[in-house]
Amino acid sequence: MNRYVALGLLTLGVGGALLLPDMARTQTASDDWEPPLTPHGHPDLQGNWTNQTLTPFERPEGRGPVLTREEVAAIEGGQAETVAERTAPVDPDRALPPGGDHRVCIDGATTCYDEFYREPGDRVAIVNGEPRSSLVTHPPDGRVPDLTPGARRRLEEAAETRSRFGEFDHPELRPLSERCIVSFGSSAGPPMLPNYWYNNSYTIAQNEDFVVIMAEMVHDARIIPLRDPTQQPGEPELPRQSDVGPWFGDSWGYWENGTLIVETTNLNPEHAFRGVPPSKDRKVIERFTRVDEETILYEFTIDDPGTYTGSWGGQVPFKRFDHLLYEYACHEGNYAMSNVLSGARYQERMRGDR
16 A cells, blocks of 8 residues: 555544545446447457556555545645655755655665656546545455465465575575566556556557457566357366466456456466465456546456455556556666675675585
8 A cells, every 4th residue: 555545544534425526537437428449349448548546455444435525635635745745856966865764765775766756646546436445345345355264374384485495595586576577566467456656557459359458567468368258168268277377367358238358267376466376266357348538447356265255356447548658678777686696695605604
């Protein structure tokens, strides 16, 4: 969760829900609006889109599903103030920032990104005219269900295995995002969610047989074949219990009443979601509905009885992104992996470990 969003939510004392008709930036499709169609007769989802938002993933405890006008103003105004402060001109001859709590640094004490490099968004998510307090919408409390005992046991076993090695013993112990295999967070999904940092944009292309979704982060691409659900058995190419686990799973899609529905199974067990790897039985259902000229309503449901005590999901508005997207060349000039591992070997030599 963006810490400024959390601060805005937790410090407000306003109760109740207030709909904001003048803020209805995302609506369900109205009766008098028809989405543009491709030559194949399906709603046109093509173009560049972004899901950046200030709305947190899970709902802070004690909050309702809809924000009040005052809460929206506090969240969006607080973000604007933060951006103004942290993008103010600085003396080019100043000493290096100390990191940590310094106002310019927003991450660790060594990397020191400033706000210029971020683009988490400047608005809360609006769905059906409601400013949402969380992207998770079910269960009703807006929070991810508890893990099952089996999932907790798998996490404990994985932690015990990793504890036998040093953090920098070999590249497979480093995070997938650091190795430029997949993006951090769940940018490419499924589900496809904002990372509250930067590069929350996507390019969608489609024809009669496929939909391709390319995430800006690490230029991850999902190629989704389309089928007629009335003529197909409704199963992916790979058996659900297959030992082949693509990074983004095995997806197939179909159109239903103007909505693209994508079902995904066989997610790679190493591709954890919020730190929790999927079980072999995980199924993710995504829905893409063009609701107006500027918006795709993205909905997702996760069904994984081996990991969570209940199914859960949410809604995320994807807004049109009228800018060019450039390749996120993760490994271009990226010396971090070789440097961190060689640095660890140097430290071992200095200690006489090897």
